[in-house]
Amino acid sequence: MAWLDLDTERWRCGPRGEEGHHDHVPVYESGSEVLQKFQEKWNSTKQQRYPAMYSSVVGGIILDPSMMVIPIDDHMVHRGHGVFDTAMLSNGYLYELDSHLDRLLLSASKAKISSPFSRETLRAILVQMTAASKCRNGSIKYWLSAGPGDFLLSPKGCTAPAFYAVVIASGATAAAAGGGGHPRLREGVRAITSTVPMKDPFFATMKSVNYLANxxxxxxxxxxxxxxxxxxxxxxxxxxxxxxxVAFVTGGGDLVVPAFDRVLSGYTARRVLALAPRLVDAGVLRSVGAARISAADARRCAEMMFVGSGLPVAAHRRMGRPAGQVGKIALALSDMLCEDIKAGPDRLLVPYDQAS
Ligand SMILES: Cc1ncc(COP(=O)(O)O)c(C=O)c1O
Structure with a gap:
């Protein structure tokens, strides 16, 4: 191992001084030394291990967490030129994979990122990666990037677009899919109005990696x-x-989801819009729809809830309600979504166990 002696500004060989002392920055000449360092880090940390990753740069699925890396000159890393999406894993099924994959490709086209593979190949990679992970509950995340190349702003130097994906194991999804609802739901959650400037609709409607505002x-x-x-x-x-x-229930029983023209078109909210008419049929709601709702009207609503994959519904704790009590529509929607994740229509549930 060679290291730079900052006192003399000379390169030295042999063992360096105290561990973690940055006067002598170690220089690792061989990849195997670096790999050993990564493995030491992973072995000494309690950080969650990810059961599988896919990288188009490597051209395959990686199971060793210490090798789950992306190139530093990737345009997604140093310029934020990448888009991503997710899907939940529930009891060996990928929930709503196809809608999320469509949204990834839509985001990519807005971000002028071409995919290195066809849609079917991207889907097949995700299914095979998830099978290789042997993970039954959790989620996957996947990225399309302008790719590695150079450190310039222009994407012209990117040699080829890249596709990365990872499996994240979790117990929370299993609990939700079991029909018990998200643990927070029965108690309700608090919300505030953000003072952080929101994204312009062009950026808010695509799922890019620029989540600083978020x-x-x-x-x-x-x-x-x-x-x-x-x-x-x-x-x-x-x-x-x-x-x-977010979603609201007005005093008159109308379920309103803010229209998707200025925000991300969320598939959980869209699923809520598809399932909630059953509550209209049951006479519990008057109407269901996506529409503009002012903050003033929202504050007067009977119920408010957060809606997103991974929650799937977290009801807002209304002021004035006894602690632990949340709205009955939020509870009903949560139960419907949990049932949908567990045993919804075949087109929403992609099996992946068989692929291994
Ligand atoms: C900004 C934003 N809005 C809404 C959503 C909800 O989308 P979905 O229900 O498809 O997870 C997400 C989740 O990814 C998000 O990041």
Whole structure:
């Protein structure tokens, strides 16, 4: 191992000084030394291990977490030129994979990123990666990037677009899919109005990797003891949360999801819109629809809830309601979604166990 002695500004060989002392920055000449370092880090940390990753740069599925890396000159890393999407894993099925994959390709076309593979190949890679992970509950995340190449702003130097994906194991999804609802739901959650500027509709309607505004909005909510924040647009309309849509039930029994023209078209919210008419048939709701709703009207609503894959419904704890009590529509929608994730129509549930 060679290392740079910062006192003398000379390269030295042999053992360096104290571990972690940055006067002597180690230089690793061989890949095997670096791999050993990565493996030491993974073995010494309690950080979650990811059961599988796919990288088009490697051209295959990676099971060793210490090798789950992406190139530093990837345009997604240094310029944010990438898009992503997710899908939930529930009891060996990928829920709503096709809708999320369609949204990924839509985001990619808005971001001028061409896919290295056809849609069928992307889907087949995700199914095979998830099978190889042997994970039955959790989620997958996947990215299309302008790709590695150089460090310039122009994507012209990117040699080829890249596709990356990872499996994230989790117990929470299993609980939700078991029909018990998200653990927070029965108690309800707090929400605040975000002071972080919201994204322009062009950026908000695509799922790019630029989630700085979202991360700051989430941090703001947590600092103020809330579960999440809600953006209100320049015209006073309710927009969305930092990683979920929102829905309201008016005093008259109308279920309203803020229209998707300025926010991400969330598939959980769309599924709510497809399932909720059953509550109209049952006489519990008067109507269901996507529409503009002002923050002032939203504050007068009987119920508010966050809606997104991974929740799937988190009811807002209304002021004035006894602790632990949340709205009955939010509870009903949560049960319907959990049932849908567990035993919904075949087209929504993609099996992957058989692929291994
Ligand atoms: C900003 C934003 N809005 C809404 C959603 C909800 O989308 P979905 O229900 O498809 O997960 C997400 C989740 O990815 C999001 O990041």
């Amino acid at each position: 991360a700051l909005a989430m941090a703001e909510a947590e600092e103020r003891g809330a579960y999440a924040s809600v953006w209100v647009d320049g015209d006073g309309g309710v927009a969305e949360g930092p990683m979920m849509n």
